[in-house]
Amino acid sequence: xxxxxxxxxxEQQRRPVASMDxxxxxxxxxxxPASKEQVADAVQRARTAxxxxxxxxxxxxxxxxxxxxxxxxxxxxxxxxxxTRECGKPMPEAYVAEIMTSLDxxxxxxxxxPKLLRPxxxxxxxxxxxxxxxxxxxxxxxxxxxxxxxxxxLMLPVGAVFxxxxxxNAVVLKPAEYTTTIAMxxxxxxxxxxxxxxxxxxxxxxxxxxxxxxxxxxxxxxxIGSERAGRSVxxxxxxxxxxxxxxxxxxxxxxxxxxxxxxxAAAAAVWGRFLNAGxxxxxxxxxxxxxxxxxxxxxxxxxxxxxxRLGPGSxxxxxIGPIIREVQxxxxxxxxxxxxxxxxxxxxxxxxxxxxxxxFFEPTVLTDVTSDMLVMQEETFGPILxxxxxxxxxxxxxxxxxxxxxxxxxxxxxxxxxAFELAQRIQAGxxxxxxxxxxxxxxxxxxxxxKHSGLGKSHGDLGLLDMVKEQYIDIDPLPSxxxxxxxxxxxxxxxxxSQFIAFLHGRRVAExxxxxxxxxxxxxxxxxxx
Numbered sequence: 219x220x221x222x223x224x225x226x227x228x229e230q231q232r233r234p235v236a237s238m239d240x241x242x243x244x245x246x247x248x249x250x251p252a253s254k255e256q257v258a259d260a261v262q263r264a265r266t267a268x269x270x271x272x273x274x275x276x277x278x279x280x281x282x283x284x285x286x287x288x289x290x291x292x293x294x295x296x297x298x299x300x301x302t303r304e305c306g307k308p309m310p311e312a313y314v315a316e317i318m319t320s321l322d323x324x325x326x327x328x329x330x331x332p333k334l335l336r337p338x339x340x341x342x343x344x345x346x347x348x349x350x351x352x353x354x355x356x357x358x359x360x361x362x363x364x365x366x367x368x369x370x371x372l373m374l375p376v377g378a379v380f381x382x383x384x385x386x387n388a389v390v391l392k393p394a395e396y397t398t399t400i401a402m403x404x405x406x407x408x409x410x411x412x413x414x415x416x417x418x419x420x421x422x423x424x425x426x427x428x429x430x431x432x433x434x435x436x437x438x439x440x441x442i443g444s445e446r447a448g449r450s451v452x453x454x455x456x457x458x459x460x461x462x463x464x465x466x467x468x469x470x471x472x473x474x475x476x477x478x479x480x481x482x483a484a485a486a487a488v489w490g491r492f493l494n495a496g497x498x499x500x501x502x503x504x505x506x507x508x509x510x511x512x513x514x515x516x517x518x519x520x521x522x523x524x525x526x527r528l529g530p531g532s533x534x535x536x537x538i539g540p541i542i543r544e545v546q547x548x549x550x551x552x553x554x555x556x557x558x559x560x561x562x563x564x565x566x567x568x569x570x571x572x573x574x575x576x577x578f579f580e581p582t583v584l585t586d587v588t589s590d591m592l593v594m595q596e597e598t599f600g601p602i603l604x605x606x607x608x609x610x611x612x613x614x615x616x617x618x619x620x621x622x623x624x625x626x627x628x629x630x631x632x633x634x635x636x637a638f639e640l641a642q643r644i645q646a647g648x649x650x651x652x653x654x655x656x657x658x659x660x661x662x663x664x665x666x667x668x669k670h671s672g673l674g675k676s677h678g679d680l681g682l683l684d685m686v687k688e689q690y691i692d693i694d695p696l697p698s699x700x701x702x703x704x705x706x707x708x709x710x711x712x713x714x715x716s717q718f719i720a721f722l723h724g725r726r727v728a729e730x731x732x733x734x735x736x737x738x739x740x741x742x743x744x745x746x747x748x
Contacts, residue, residue: 235395235422240306240540241530243576249398251423257390257430260419264361264388267416272358272386276335280328283384285411287324290317297372297403302531304397305371306539306577307494309531315494315659320376322661327682331384334682344722346702346741351693356686358386359461363436365428365451367443368542369497369599371397373658375404377665377676378440378463379418383408385685387438388417392431394443396542398422429454436460438685445597445623445670452673463674463684465666467597468625469503471618472654473640474515475611475631476508483630484518487603490628490654492526492581495539496601497546500626500648500655503598505605506614512607516565516585519605523566523581528574540577541600547579550600553592557584557604560591567601589620597623611640619645624668628654645669702740714740 234248252260271279290297298312307315340352362382366374375391382389393401398420405420421427425447432439432454441451442465455462472490474483490502507515529536541547547570554568567582579601587594587604594604608614618627626648629637634651641649647667648657658665664675674684717736724730 232424232426235398235424237304237399238396238543239303240542240577241532241575246303247399249402249422251395252392252421252427252430254426254430254433257392257421257423257427258434260390260421261361261363261431261434261436263416264390264419267414268358268360268386268388271383271388271414271417274386276331276384276386279384279386280331282412283324283380284328286407286413287321287328289407289411290324291321293407297400299532300403301372301400302539304399305368305542307531308536308539309534311494312531315370316372319373319659319661322659323373323376323677324380326661326678327381327384330679331682334679335385335686345737346718349695351695353691353693355689355691356385356683357689358382358686360387360437362387362389362438362440362685363431364389364391364440365431365443366391366393366401368394368396369494369499370658371400372404374442375401377681378442379404381682382440382685383413383418385682387685389419390431390436391418391420392423392428393420395422395424432458432460439463440676441465448672463666463676464672465499465674465676466625466670466672467599467623468499468501468667468671469594469597469621469623470500470626470628470646470655471614471621471644472502472505473611473614473618473627473629473644474505474507474511475614475629475633475636476510477632478511478630479632480511480514481518484515485522486628486630486654487515487519487605488522488526488581491603492523492538492601493655495541495579496581497542497599498655500658502603502628502654504594504618505603506608506617507605508611508614509607509609512605516583516605519603520565520583523583523603526581528571528578528580530575538581538601540575541579542577544577546600547577550579550598550602553596553598554582554584554602557587557591557593560588562587562591562593562604589617595621611636615640615643619643622670625671626650626655626657626667628652647671711740 232251235251236245237247238245294317301312302309335356337353337355364378379389401420408418439455439462445466448464448466526537528538531539562584563586565583567580569580571578581601584604587606624645627644627646628650631637637651645668663678664680665677666675714736717733718740721730721733721737
């Protein structure tokens, strides 16, 4: 009783979910967090509505969802402005990483779904099964629960919600509490296009809301967020036998080999680390540079960082916007203080900028970095870039793998064959050569990590197939036929089966030819009723 009273007290003390402009610190919209009872009701309504959405058929679903895509295209400017206002990123990043990538994902699934979701016929390899008709049918899971973070508040929900809807699922989305307005807009686009309100619901809230979504027995969970929260989701889902897709954190290495074009690799490091103010899962987190070009590379990076323009995302000339919330800034300051205390050298940046607003933090470059520093051990979700010299490519690979994460990595060299070989030694879900941090925007390839960076894949064909369960249906056209493997076991049957296996799998032609009479006898005589 005391535990129940405590939980009720926590529910009563929950604060509204606030949409705040990180550039000014001003709250401009609030939402009441969904209670556990409201989440349970949402899941139940989704479960009731899902069969009709599935039975509508793929062609009709595609027609409706195509209208949703068109509406996003037509409203792209106002939606980009809302993204900038709610999470602080510059408008060009809102257009490229959010609007364009979302439209690409939608278009890809609308195009690929008719092929990927159609029933597929199979041919049995075993001659005894050749007369059967084997069919696999993709079936939707039912109700998919989606929990997404704040750093890409449109693209990441679209990457999970849209393929789930195409496949015939109902979806309940719990967006990050910092970026609820964008998620609500996504729901509005869907409903205006003709998706029934119960088929796609957005439940605003905090961690309690997300936990309630899993606890109320959705049929599949897609979670994108931190490793810590992902562990909790995975544990709760495992207790209920709910399959999960997890896209978690990363400590993504960049390997710069001695023959790399220094200035171009440095420019890539600056963009790959500091886009979205460093608040990107696949952002460059650690750079390992071979010693012959280390100093030139560091100098080029520093010069590039000094040219970056810090400011509000609404300013068309801004390169780096604010950090999303105070808790993130404090985490950055803690990691930076740890590095400096252990001997790291700050070449540029390293300060909060209260003169610009409450949540601005200068892009920062560190050298003299050691493996025991937090910036090398944890995911750094903000604009701090450590650069480390290495003696060889082998040492770079070893250091790249010295983390529990494995989301992505990049290699910079003119030797593409060597890069391809090194890439296969790196423990990461994606390795890009002579480019970085772009691949979540490539809608036609699978995206996901190794190790503690997650389970499963999104985007590409696998992202759609993740939203269905494959059902195998087998049709025997001869219902009156007694099957040769049914009961009436005997010594002669064992001998015939041994010869049948020799016929199927014998290595020598003579051996297989000798087995033919026994194989035919097995198939012919045992087809008759006993």
